[in-house]
Amino acid sequence: MLRWPVKSALYIDFENIPMAPDAIAGWLAWLEDGCFEPAGRKRRFLHKRVYWNSNAERHRQTFERFGFSVSLVAKYSGLKNGADIRMAMDIVEATYASSDIDEFMLLTGDSDFVPVLERLRSKGKRSVIVATEHRPNIHTTYAQHADVLIPTRQLGQAGQYQRQRRNLGGWLKRLVPAGAKLRLGKPATSEVKATQAPPPRRQPQRSSTPDGPVGVAVAHGPFAEALVVALTRIQALMRQQPRNFVGQRRILAELARVQGFRRRGDGAFLGHVTYRALMRELARRDACIKVVEQPGGGTGVYYLPPVSGLVPDGREKQTACPIPPPVVPGRSPPPLPENLPGLELGIGIAPAPRAPERPELSEKPAVALPQRPARAEPQRDAQREAV
Numbered sequence: 001m002l003r004w005p006v007k008s009a010l011y012i013d014f015e016n017i018p019m020a021p022d023a024i025a026g027w028l029a030w031l032e033d034g035c036f037e038p039a040g041r042k043r044r045f046l047h048k049r050v051y052w053n054s055n056a057e058r059h060r061q062t063f064e065r066f067g068f069s070v071s072l073v074a075k076y077s078g079l080k081n082g083a084d085i086r087m088a089m090d091i092v093e094a095t096y097a098s099s100d101i102d103e104f105m106l107l108t109g110d111s112d113f114v115p116v117l118e119r120l121r122s123k124g125k126r127s128v129i130v131a132t133e134h135r136p137n138i139h140t141t142y143a144q145h146a147d148v149l150i151p152t153r154q155l156g157q158a159g160q161y162q163r164q165r166r167n168l169g170g171w172l173k174r175l176v177p178a179g180a181k182l183r184l185g186k187p188a189t190s191e192v193k194a195t196q197a198p199p200p201r202r203q204p205q206r207s208s209t210p211d212g213p214v215g216v217a218v219a220h221g222p223f224a225e226a227l228v229v230a231l232t233r234i235q236a237l238m239r240q241q242p243r244n245f246v247g248q249r250r251i252l253a254e255l256a257r258v259q260g261f262r263r264r265g266d267g268a269f270l271g272h273v274t275y276r277a278l279m280r281e282l283a284r285r286d287a288c289i290k291v292v293e294q295p296g297g298g299t300g301v302y303y304l305p306p307v308s309g310l311v312p313d314g315r316e317k318q319t320a321c322p323i324p325p326p327v328v329p330g331r332s333p334p335p336l337p338e339n340l341p342g343l344e345l346g347i348g349i350a351p352a353p354r355a356p357e358r359p360e361l362s363e364k365p366a367v368a369l370p371q372r373p374a375r376a377e378p379q380r381d382a383q384r385e386a387v
Helices: 021-032 054-065 083-097 114-122 136-145 152-156 168-175 189-195 224-238 248-255 275-285 378-386
Strands: 006-013 043-052 069-072 103-107 126-131 148-151 289-293 299-303 307-310 316-319
Touching (some): 069 083, 114 136, 224 248, 224 275, 248 275
Parallel strands (some): 103 126, 126 148
Antiparallel strands (some): 289 299, 307 316
């Protein structure tokens, strides 16, 4: 099985673990080939740094020739060497500055690197450290906090390691069958077409469950069921705030509940390697999920709800919301198209409501109002009679 080498960083405390400078090619190849663990996973060191004081400055050219960065640590009289503190600070800083490093390898004999190992584990990084066999308390403590332990006895013998050369002839014999003749030169066009015929493409099948998510394609592979579960969870999350972008942290938190989901290593993002590729796959399975590439390099995801209709076979159909044509006052509205969704069910666009007409007032004869009787004035009448 072809596996990519682990992206690692190497840190050496030269005073506690004096690696032989004359055998640097041997023990460095031993570390790169992963001979210290049963799996034998190869390493590719992105950073190599060694820490020492002025007494080891004579080995600077040898280590720099093999790609090491030398850190000179001043040593004061009566004080402890500060190489371990400097190395711990650089390791923690590298977890923030270099996110592409997956593993940190510490070659040191100090027993106070447990906080550094805990910080690496909290950041999701692997750790490899040297453990001394004749100090069982340190060996037990490091076994609980580190991923891989390198015995000091094996590290001392690593300088004699020689990398095996690859046998190209044996590799060709395994490819070419026995009795076949290997011809050099450009083959004929017919031979190329006959030998390099592309395999038939496997078409994805649609889900036959009536209550399954719309547009889910049953893909063949180890992540087929996980993709269906992931699409169902993402649909339920994005339907809570339609037409609005959903943050990447919320989507990753929902995907973390799917069994088999991981963000690093083999099969990351359900076999799609990156977050953007997984979102595009979910958008391909469900047309309501929209993926937008933002100017800053991010990936925006939002949910556009469909307009549900019915088609003759009874399946649910997703169509865009139709926009009625404008109506000019004084003219008759244009006819609606025959293929407008919903006309087969008698559902059309309702005309604009009209203002209710006022009833005409009927003419009625005027009604005479009763006149107020005149007020009697008895005093004035008595005066007139007296006169």
